Amino acid sequence: MAALKYWVWLSALRSLGAAGAFLAAEQFGTPENLFFADEEALRAVPELSAPQRAEILRHDLDPAERILEQCSLAGLRVLTWQDADYPERLKNIHAPPCTLYLKGRLPVFDEEAALTVVGSRRATPYGVQAAERLSYALARAGMLIVSGLARGVDAHAHRAALRAGAPTVAVLGCGADTPYPAENRALYEDIAAVGAVMSEYPPGAPPLAAHFPARNRILSGLSLGVVVVEAPLRSGALITAFHALEQGRDVFAVPGNIDVPESAGCNRLIREGAQLVTGPEDILTEYAALYPHKLRPQRAAPADAAEAAQAKDGAPVARPAEAEPAPQVTDLGPMLADLDGDARAVLLAVAGAPRHVDEIVEATGLSAAHVLRALTVLELQGRAESLPGKRFRLAGGRT
Numbered sequence: 001m002a003a004l005k006y007w008v009w010l011s012a013l014r015s016l017g018a019a020g021a022f023l024a025a026e027q028f029g030t031p032e033n034l035f036f037a038d039e040e041a042l043r044a045v046p047e048l049s050a051p052q053r054a055e056i057l058r059h060d061l062d063p064a065e066r067i068l069e070q071c072s073l074a075g076l077r078v079l080t081w082q083d084a085d086y087p088e089r090l091k092n093i094h095a096p097p098c099t100l101y102l103k104g105r106l107p108v109f110d111e112e113a114a115l116t117v118v119g120s121r122r123a124t125p126y127g128v129q130a131a132e133r134l135s136y137a138l139a140r141a142g143m144l145i146v147s148g149l150a151r152g153v154d155a156h157a158h159r160a161a162l163r164a165g166a167p168t169v170a171v172l173g174c175g176a177d178t179p180y181p182a183e184n185r186a187l188y189e190d191i192a193a194v195g196a197v198m199s200e201y202p203p204g205a206p207p208l209a210a211h212f213p214a215r216n217r218i219l220s221g222l223s224l225g226v227v228v229v230e231a232p233l234r235s236g237a238l239i240t241a242f243h244a245l246e247q248g249r250d251v252f253a254v255p256g257n258i259d260v261p262e263s264a265g266c267n268r269l270i271r272e273g274a275q276l277v278t279g280p281e282d283i284l285t286e287y288a289a290l291y292p293h294k295l296r297p298q299r300a301a302p303a304d305a306a307e308a309a310q311a312k313d314g315a316p317v318a319r320p321a322e323a324e325p326a327p328q329v330t331d332l333g334p335m336l337a338d339l340d341g342d343a344r345a346v347l348l349a350v351a352g353a354p355r356h357v358d359e360i361v362e363a364t365g366l367s368a369a370h371v372l373r374a375l376t377v378l379e380l381q382g383r384a385e386s387l388p389g390k391r392f393r394l395a396g397g398r399t
Contacts, residue, residue: 006031007080009064011099012202015052018214019095023047024056025081031098035059070203074177077102079198093221093247097200101176104196105365107144107167109222113291114144114169115283116219116244118237119153119229120262127230127262128156130254134227135160137280140353142295143287144169146223148215149191153229153237155184158191165349165363167195171218173211177203193344194364216240217247224287225250227277231265238265241274250286252277342366346374347394350384354393 010021010031027045028034034056042053071078079086079100087109090096107114117135119127135145135157145161147154149170161168170191174180176199179188191197200218201211216239220226226244228251231237241251253274256263270276277283288295339347342364349355349363360371375392378384385395 003030003032003082004078004080005061005064005068006035007082007099008067008078008202009035009061011097011200012063012067013052013055015049015055017095018097018200020048020052021098022095025098030082035061067202070177071101074203075103076176076203077106079106087222089223090218090221093217095217096221097218100198100200101202102196102198103176104192105167105194106196106198107169109144111294112144113142113287113294114146114223116146116223116226116240117153117157117229118147118216118219118226118231118240119157120231120235120237121150121152121154122262123152123156123230124260124262126256126260127153127254131156131229132160134229134254134277134280134283136164138283139164139166139168140296141280141284142291143284146171146219148172148212148219148236149180149184149188149197150236151181151183155187157229158187162190162194162348163351165351165353165355165359167363167365169195169222170197171215171222172197172199172207173201173215174207175199175201175203175205178205178207180207190344190348193341194348212236213239217243220244220247220249223249225252225283227252227254227283228266228269228274229254230256230262232261233264233268235265238269241269250275252283342370343374343377346371347378347383350392350394354387354391357390357392360392 010025013021016024024034025031028037039053039057042048042056079102081091081098085106085108089109115138117131119131123131131153139145139161145157145166145168147157147170149155149158149172158168158170168191172180176197179185188197213236216236219240220243226241226249228237228241244251251269251274253266253269254277255270256266258267275282284295345364345366346360349360357368357371361368364371375384379386382395384392386392
């Protein structure tokens, strides 16, 4: 804990920012060394400005101690560069965050086929449909879906991954203890139950406009690639795609109607070289050979004959809103009400399709004993039901 407070102190130095904090930590080896450095040692680093040196020399640990206390109260973990499970992918980008605040279970990102799905907050029915179909199929196939919990495409990508019985990761532009936007509070809780919510901003940090462009470099940095489902020409989704290009990540885009402003950004990305996405197989084929132990392409099969025909013909995975409405998604809110963490995680794991007990253990990260106990409770409450072969699904066969 003693060393941790110096990492939090470093991340809280307003004058440095992420890039300055990274530079300072590299120059002095550890934040603790930087904290105790005298003015002469600081002047030996020409990149440090006078205001930055002055803030460091105040040696004020009070903000860091307050942040750690808030983390304890909110149930947040603090992850730093020195931690073995800090993702190498993220560590190697420009200006990686020196601390991450985390709620939930952190995936081993460097072993995951992680994909960031982003798009417009004002998603059209076409964009909603594409986000849900792609994210559901990719999550079922074994990809880890990452997004930003924003309304629109982000929220639908997270929900589809949860429906597939898979964990998902949300990266916020505010404190990790703050569901934002407020309308996504239930989704925030569901993500934290089976996946993770993370932020480089300390608990209580407000969702300032400047936070979101900075947040987007983390979205792309955690992933192998970024798929933009729908985006106007000026949008955070395009900023995420540009970060991905700078970081050497793959960029995918779903084509859209040339007369719809929300598709202009995607069409521009495709024109400039992004990989066109007509279905989940366009993404899975890029990574199947690299992650054979993770990806199960056969489980990403289209959900119905119409979608199968689309994939066979090479047509886009979704059609314009007037041609086909967005799919109906089961509202799990009433079924999740009043459930504790284990039961909530298990119910979400069986929401997409019937699953074997072993699959539920793998999806939730819980022990077999905890999973079986939760399933017993859910059956007694009428929220889940058993099938032959130790398989379980939502009560009434709902998916």
